[in-house]
Amino acid sequence: MNLNILVLPGDGIGTEVTREAVRVLQRVSEKYNHTLRLTDGLLGGIAIHKTGTPFPDETAKLAADADATLLGAVGLPEFDNAPPAQRPERGLLGIRKVLGVYANLRPVRTYKALIDSSPLKNERIEGTDMIIVRELTGGIYYGTPRGVEGSGDTERGTNTMTYTRAEIARIGRMAFHLARKRRKKVSSVDKSNVLETSQLWRKVMVEVSAEFPDVELEHVLVDNCAMQLVLNPTRFDVVVTENMFGDILSDEGAVLAGSIGMLPSASIGEQKPSGAWVGLYEPVHGSAPDIAGQNKANPLGAIGSVAAMLEYSFGLMEEATAVNNAIESVLNAGQVTADLKPKGTPLTTEQVGAAICAAI
């Protein structure tokens, strides 16, 4: 198969972890006889430095041409006080929107080797295996009117949370399709006791569920969900929610598993003429400028994102499983970076990448 992939290393540790992820892609392509075509591009802080904007037109073009995009991380502390429109993060929001990757999938699962690193008591976290499906191209992230107006005591900031039935139905179907291949349960999260947007959300989820009579649907209020994730994470299979709630809940979910450095994320859109599904793949962790350039960042989140790309964009299940098994085996062998619990000296970013390639 032709794997036509755009690589956007981005900022901070993004460069280092992406390098290892690319090595893994190369190893998989060799072993399974795929033709890998890699292109490099700019996004985030590095794009601001080199072109003056976090999401250059050139990157938008490259992304549109590629089957799938592998992203490192964006964000640099020097932009902390810049307005939203001039921040590295705006590059991320821009590429999500341009690619139309409306579904962000964030698996939360436990690895035996990491149970003791979970902040939760072992008996609470053991057996957790859920996927959080976050709507990614709508809601308060993109709604208008937005901005800050006026001055003095009445200076006012405004953002708009808004969803159409079509947007809700689309992400709902994605969640139900995923649940069908799993434990057949969808937990839809909203705040329908307060927000009208959530009332529409709930109504449409009920409508969509009629197309999936084999899948159970439950509704959970967002505040209750924030509690249940900690109290009882094993109760969830597929969790589906809007953009802002998903941002918060998926990060809460991310830390339960033991190390955020481990976690991949996949953002999926529509199918392309090439047959591949548009996708943007990135580790859940950020750019971690404090440890950038030290060859000690954990690349497993980026490498797991390669597995997700093989699965979701290309339907290459065997290859995806090979990568995931390699991750599990280096974890069990304790061949990991310092943020996990290495057996002996912690490995460098590069060494973990090499260990994964060797295990594939």
Added chain:
Amino acid sequence: MNLNILVLPGDGIGTEVTREAVRVLQRVSEKYNHTLRLTDGLLGGIAIHKTGTPFPDETAKLAADADATLLGAVGLPEFDNAPPAQRPERGLLGIRKVLGVYANLRPVRTYKALIDSSPLKNERIEGTDMIIVRELTGGIYYGTPRGVEGSGDTERGTNTMTYTRAEIARIGRMAFHLARKRRKKVSSVDKSNVLETSQLWRKVMVEVSAEFPDVELEHVLVDNCAMQLVLNPTRFDVVVTENMFGDILSDEGAVLAGSIGMLPSASIGEQKPSGAWVGLYEPVHGSAPDIAGQNKANPLGAIGSVAAMLEYSFGLMEEATAVNNAIESVLNAGQVTADLKPKGTPLTTEQVGAAICAAI
């Protein structure tokens, strides 16, 4: 002192836990020679049943006349599919707005007797002592335009998150004042890398912090905060945030401590001519219709809310401490309801109330 208090038992277990909280108020008034004047009113589902509306005008009048209001819980499953405007919860939103209780204070602290019940590993939760200050009368809960319009694929739900400088400064000052009496650290939570509302929030927090040079201010993004609460709860002293984020984070925080049945909340407004501060006090837990009427709900959240009322509305620190000490002593003695870890047979709601009164 005259304690002029409105009691709104509300729905479900609200009635039962409020009854015990009132007994504790009576015990404190006797012991410390205060004149207690209690009035009863309707709010929530019971108000819909008796008057057709969740927040009758009569209740608004009673609340305005009282120094402080003690609330049980609102919410009944039979209204689950009603639109927001016709739900018991609307009563709660209504009374918050009418009283102008803009600051919701939610302490999260650990009790030695409950450490093993925390979902977190003991070493993570031990020593946690924070207070989450949630803005309660603004933001997306109240913003307009709001509603659902259109039909078919373009049917659209909209809500508006909006804050003025004055609203942000007011809640900011509350947080800094509280921090001054504690460990002198304010963590302001926002999503300023995406939302303009949050940019204004952050700017105003920085301005307010200039009035409190002895208190440290840090900014935490809401998604990161959702992680840090679980990973590292002891790092927080005072957390301040807007209404929706506060709803989610304070419930996440609530479960860390071991039992949500334990936790009080205080919603505070301005000072009244009587000298008392307007306040609405309620346990964090909901109306729990599944166990209502069984005399087994944990009344300690409601009783803790009485302590909060004595402290915040009336400045009666000695009395508040007496109630809090009584809570700690029944916990240590294992004289608790079934949701905690009783020594021997679980106590009933009434028996816990009696044990607290005896301990005061």
